Amino acid sequence: MTGNGSIDLSFWQLAAAYIFIVLLLIIVKIRGIDREKEILVSSVRMTLQLILVGYILAYVFKHSHPLYTIGITAIMLIFSVYNIYKRTKAPLSGEMKKIIAVSMVTGTVASLGYFILVVLCVSPWYDPMYVIPIAGMIIGNAMTGISLGVNHLLDGMSSKRHLVEGALILGATPKVASKPIVNQAFDAAMLPTINSMVGMGIVFLPGMMTGQILGGASPVVAIEYQIAIMLGIVGSVSLSVILFVQLGYRTFFNSRSQMKG
């Protein structure tokens, strides 16, 4: 047990949890699914990455400094932007890549700033114990939202090109002509966040809340934090995605309001 009442895992206890990876490997082997290598690599990566992050966070928490907090948040943002590029099925134009980066950074930094300074009133504002985990959740969810938004926008502009052109030839502005596609992309990007709010507390206990409870916090305090962070996530996803779709659709048109390509 630790001082706050949670069970401190020993090396062997943690190692025992890897039985689930062995179980997965046995299943894919028996089913003849060629996935063993990926499972092993992902397990090793997950373990190494988390150990590394654990040590980094321990160091940063101990030697709290605004530059550390800003640096780690920036690294998370850079990785999330690259992850969106990688997850997109169709090739992205340079202009679209810039818009993804701008939307991601603006949406998440604005909502993170509001959350840290106004909702939680964290002091000092760069306290890594609060800022880094919350930034991780906000950035991670915004990344998923923008990824979905990008794929739906690209897919809609390609499969419904005739509808957009059909509206343009009747004198519609690019904004009006692409409105149904933009709305659909926004809706698809927001849906997982909305669904997770519906199931929260009944279908599943969210990771942060579970972590806090296991760490010895009162469930009521954990729930308060979870509600607040969920609202922060809704804010960051909606802000990042609306910025992205509003700027993103413009990349499909030239200055003469014609569709490119």
Place this chain on the structure above:
Amino acid sequence: MFVLHHVKYKDILDIDHLDIPSGQITCIVGESGSGKTTLLKLLNHLISCDEGEIWVNDVPISECDPIELRRNVVMLTQSPTIFKGSVRDNLQIGLEFSGKPAASEHDLLEALEKVHLRKELDKDAESLSGGEKQRLALARVLLMEPSALLLDEPSSALDEDTAQFVMEKLAEYVRPRQKTMIMVTHSKDLVAAFADHVIEVSKGQVIAREAV
């Protein structure tokens, strides 16, 4: 109304000079793939030419507001876009796109009458046949009251009698109002009956232009 000078578009069109008068009916004829539709798209400014210049009422098209231009020079494609919704929605949407006030029930029915389409306004537009959709799209264009109509084979999905009726109604509509109508067609009968000017296009070039 339109003047084209040394206009080139990819390897589809190469027009040295073309003058299309305003307030008259001009028919564009030529074999399939000769660049007729591309010519209409250039005039609607849905695409821009690679070389040369197009003038619209003596103003270079590159200096016109593209949205305002398309609201005045409306194009009807050969397979017109039908939007999700009823016949009424599809009629009103052209006005909505062009920023004009919605039409009254009476105006909507009158527009349908002009194109010989007797359908309830609440009917689902998707359930119409190809020819009916073509006429619905034509009625939508008429409601917008543009100064020029660019029609890409507007009678291709219509039987001969309906085509004749609709064209008569169209001519009755455009002539007294001094509107410009440019129509791509394969029908010699329609050309003979309604054209003031005929432009013949072949392999991307204008090979003949004559007043009828």
